[in-house]
Amino acid sequence: MFRRLFIANRGEVAVRVARTARALGIQTVGGVSEADLGSSWTRELDEVVCLGPAASSRSYLDLEGLVQAARQTGCAAVHPGWGFLAENARFAALCQQHGLTFVGPAPSLIERMGLKWPSKHAARAAGLTLIPGSEGLLRDADEAVALARELGWPVMVKADAGGGGRGMRRCVDEASLREGFAQASAEAQAAFGNGALYLERCIEGGRHIEVQVLGDRWGHAVHLGERECSIQRNHQKLIEESPSPALDAETRAALGAQAAEAARALGYCGAGTVEFLLDPSTGILHFMEMNTRLQVEHPITEETTGVDIVAEQLRVAAGSGLSLAQDTVRQEGHALECRINAEDPHAGFRPTPGTITAFSFPTDCGPGRVRVDSHVSAGDRISPHYDSLLAKVITWAPTRDEALDTMRACLTGARVEGVATTIPLHLAVLDSPAFRAGEYSTAELPGWTPNAS
Amino acid sequence: MSAAPLQLLVETDGDTTWLAAPAVGLFTEALAAGALAAPGSRAGTLLRLGRPHAVHLPPDLGGTVLESCPARVHEPVGYGTRLYRLGPLQEGGAREALQGGTAPADGADAAGIFASPQTGRFWHRAAPDEPPFVTPGTVLTAGTVVGMIEVMKTFATVVYAPGPGLPARARLARLLVGDGDEVEAGAPLLAVETVED
Structure with a gap:
């Protein structure tokens, strides 16, 4: 395993990767922008290097600066997180060329899956159904x-x-x-x-269902079940759940096996997500694209399977085999995730940077358990430079109803002050009969009527 | 083999002037304490992915090196790592040049100051190859688009709104922030004058 890991990202994902690295005894070095220097979340890192000014193009997207920073701090590997350079084949190649292990699939695979048509071609060759x-x-x-x-x-x-x-x-x-x-x-x-x-x-009222896959360089690939991410606004996911209420056990098993087989056929090494669009009129699941990285909504899969996906990423990047086989993977209970953004849902989702004066989520509520993945704490200034994600609230319970009740209880008891958040939107969706019944699609947000801003 | 030259960053802290690293890299061939550094002269080399980048002083600043970085060979540095403390500024106008970023008492001759409605990045134009929304002399009335503000990757137009101290018909005297500069909510954006009818 690596001794030191460079995290080429910021905020929530940097904290998430650092948490697993620490558990595995790996030291972490974060490359951060000047605007993030001294932010409370950077204390989760063992060492911090300042990359450049706030503008991402001169910090989090500066390929050369990141590789140089990783090299000069003695790191053996680079974790790209999500967003920024996570699916940049040139960055992956540059890391390799300078003796660093890129935590993700091979550059050629990132390149191929990054363009829509080549990825569809590859998916069809691997046995998936296209639109x-x-x-x-x-x-x-x-x-x-x-x-x-x-x-x-x-x-x-x-x-x-x-x-x-x-x-x-x-x-x-x-x-x-x-x-x-x-x-x-x-x-x-x-x-x-x-x-x-x-x-x-055009598939009207389609449902976004994706399968988490893991592969290693020894030809093994497994799936960890599906996530449904149909609750979206402007193509941005808001609420995700696993398993999907739209699939029966047989379809679920077949879809998972198909995705794992595709990953094996591609020679996929690392964590990836195969996205499908379920056509409600035919029941057919069509391949949309494959994301060659850790996904924002990965925690719900971790909660239903008990697998630490970041740990598996690091393990296979270091050359080991996966620590699990398909017949040891159990998808149990039900998990939900709500992405809490610093946006005002009553004012056209205008971003609301500012200083957070209170930030707490109750974790002992409802029948299930609560996990909060966040890089924010009270007193932090939410920077206008980067995206508006404040926290991801994840709940797990043996049944979907209980997971939903736990989420309601947690969000109702949440105290976030100083900035407006999307919590009212989440509560409206959670309270809608359509969401409760599991009958929703990417076409609309159940329970939410945008009022005039 | 050497790549594009870089320019040291300048930080002032009271009477002290620091020169800081302009990028991540291994800093080497540093000047020793006591050396004289002329404006624009070379003050070391930054190695990035094995390629040497010459590092220079800004063209308008020079002085005596009072303190140099501890290891003057292959020191790993980040953006903003302090490399030199500079002694008494030898160039007469240098200190003023250093502080050139702060706007002089604009507004003195203007009727009013239009402030930024939000914290973010202020843009003069909709795209790099498009003309600015307004230039000095443009007449502003309620609703005139004066720029865009970028907050968390979201762009919103900034429109002129008359109010206390801001006339209903105003002429733009000058833009007080650069294209792409960061602004705080309430910070002055535009100095305007009343248009006499």
């Missing part, structure tokens, strides 16, 4: 229109290099497709420097 659509990239709008007539309306055009909902248009007829094609292509060209598009049938 019906174009065979590769579109030549022009005429090809798109001809294909859409064949597939049936509505259709989606999507950017090959897309992400975060950009370079994507839903089109209901020929006129809107011709217009959407031009807009999406221009948007993708501007945002990603790549205007290539492909087309898919």
Whole structure:
């Protein structure tokens, strides 16, 4: 195992990785920006190196600076966390080239799964079902229109290099497709420097279900069950749960096995997530994409399986085999996660940086147990430079109803003062009959009527 | 083999001037205590991934090195690590140049100061290749977009709003913060003058 680990990230994920590293006896070095220097969460690290000014491009995204910092502090490995450089193949390659182990899959695999069409191609070869659509990239709008007539309306055009909902248009007829094609292509060209598009049938009211997989370099791959992340706003996940209320035991087992088999076929080493879109009209689970990193919502899987996913990441990165086999993995009980952001849900989700004057979540409430993953404590100033995640509240209980009741009790008793948070939104969703019944989709937020800001 | 040169960061603390590392790396070929450092002169080398980057003083600051970093060879440094304490500034205007970031008493001739509604990063233009929303001389009325503010990766437009000390029709005298500068809520953004009808 590594003696010293460099954490190329900040905030909550830096704290999360440091916690497991400490448990494994690994020292941690954090590369942080000037704005984060002296923040309370940096005390969880054994050593801190200042990378550069607050702007991410000169700190958390500075490939050379990060590798140099890891080298000069005597680290053997680099954990990229999520976001920033976690899925940057060049960064992974640069680490390797300078003798550092990148905690994640091989650079070539990150590259392949990062582009939409190559990843779909790889997924299909590994036996997964794709959303019906174009065979590769579109030549022009005429090809798109001809294909859409064949597939049936509505259709989606999507950017090959897309992400975060950009370079994507839903089109209901020929006129809107011709217009959407031009807009999406221009948007993708501007945002990603790549205007290539492909087309898919639009799945209305789909449910976002993803499978956590782990692989090692010895050809083993396992899955840790699924998570449902359909509660979203602007393509940002808000509430996740495991298992998904939309799957029966048979479908669940088949989906997990399929995802693990795909990871094995890819030669996947590390933690990854295979994302599917469940078409409610057919019951078919379609492959969407694979994320080649630790996922924000990984704790709910840890709570239902008892597996420390970060520990497995470090173990396989160090060259060992996975510590578990598929028949030893048990998915038990039910876990929920609510992402608490510093945003005002009553004012159009405006970010609310400021100083936190109170920050506590009751952990002894309800029938289940509560886990809070956070880097924030009372007295901290929430910086305007980075994302607005304050905490993830995770509850676990033997049944879904109990996990939900525990979450309600915890969020109702939470005290967060100084900044506005998304807790009212979470409570509204948790209290909605549709969420309670497990009947929801990516199309809407049950229980939440955005009032005028 | 040497790569782009770097410039030392300047920090002042009362009468003391510090020069700090401009990036992460191994700092070497440092000046010794007692050396004279001329404005813009070379003051060491920063090794990054094995490549040497020349490190220079700012073009408007020089002095005597009073203190140098403890190990003058291959010292691991981070961004902002203090490398030199600089003695009496030899250049007459240097101290003023150092403090050039603080705006002079703007507003003295202006009718009012428009303050930032939020803490964040203030941008003069919607995209790097687009013209600024407003320039000195632009007439501002309620609702005129004067810039964008970036808070946690979210962009919001900043609009002019008349109020106490701010006329209904104002002419922009000057922008008080640079494009992309960080601002605190309530910090002065624009100095404006009343437009006489």
